[in-house]
Amino acid sequence: MSAPQNMSLTEKIQTNLGDKIRGGAYHVGEKLPREKDLVSTYGVSRTVVREALAQLRAEGLIEIKHGVGAFVCSQTTPEMKIPFLPDNLQKRSDLLELLELRKGVEIEAAGLAALRRSPAQNERIQEAFHDFKEALRNNSGASEKDFELHRRIAEATNNRFYLEFLDYISRQVTVNAPRSLYGGEQSRRLDQLNALEDEHRQLVEAIREQDPEKSRSAMRQHLKASEDRFMILKE
Incomplete structure (x- = not known):
């Protein structure tokens, strides 16, 4: 299947x-x-x-083993999905409700990550935050790096x-979120970039300090701010 011409390079390779x-x-x-x-x-x-x-990992198609490579997952047939969630979120209300669900999951995940993360997992969270900052500043791939950082935090729950739940719901939010959340007019974009970077910095620092309440609070504030930004953009 050929990729549509309006796809980004990332999307074209993902599709191919x-x-x-x-x-x-490629076999399992x-x-x-x-x-x-x-x-x-x-x-x-x-x-x-x-x-x-x-993105292929978020779809459940591959597993990435650090230092080894990417491998095809056994769950590719049938593709894992959550029955009550649609594959494509077209309505504003759908995405807002999914953002609400995401808050319920990720706030507690942040607290558990602070309690349970290993030194190696903390290092991967810090690396993901660094990659996210670079993507924001270069205006390239920020949504994917945002997802990757949140995924690292979920990984650190050791649950x-x-x-698996975050892989699905966060992919839906990331794929369907307006790109202007990471861009837009220059003045607004700079404000958004600074806010996004600061929110994530507070989150990863709380996890590094192994402070579960501070981590939950930072995640709650970040997701509420993200919801507010989305509401403004969609008005």
Whole structure:
């Protein structure tokens, strides 16, 4: 299946690799080509390849093992989904209700991550925050890096159900969220970028300090602010 012309490079690679996986070109447990090989094949940057792989992981198609590579997951057939949630959120009310559901999940996840995270998991959270800051400043791939940071936090709960649930609902919010949440008019964009960076900084610092109440509070404030930004953009 060819990718529509209006797709970003990340989306085109995600679609192409996803089609190959679903079509059987790569089998369950098989390792995908290395990042540098995908960079060469598609003629794009390593950042674009990583963003595409992150989206495939969010779909449940692949598992990424750090330092080893990306592998096709067994749950690709049938694709994992939550029955009561639609695949495409078209109405404003749908997305707002999903954002509300996300708050209920992620606030507690932040507290658990603060309590349970290992030093290695904390390091991955800090790295994801650094990548998110760079994406914000470069105005490239910020929504994907935002998702990746929240996923790292869910990972640090050491409860796989938090991670699986978040993979689905956060992907829906990320995919359907207006791109202007990360861009827009220059003055508004700068205000938004500063706010987004500060909200995430408070969150990752609270988790680093292993303060569960502070972590829950930081996540609550961040998600409420995100909801407010969305409401303003959609008015």
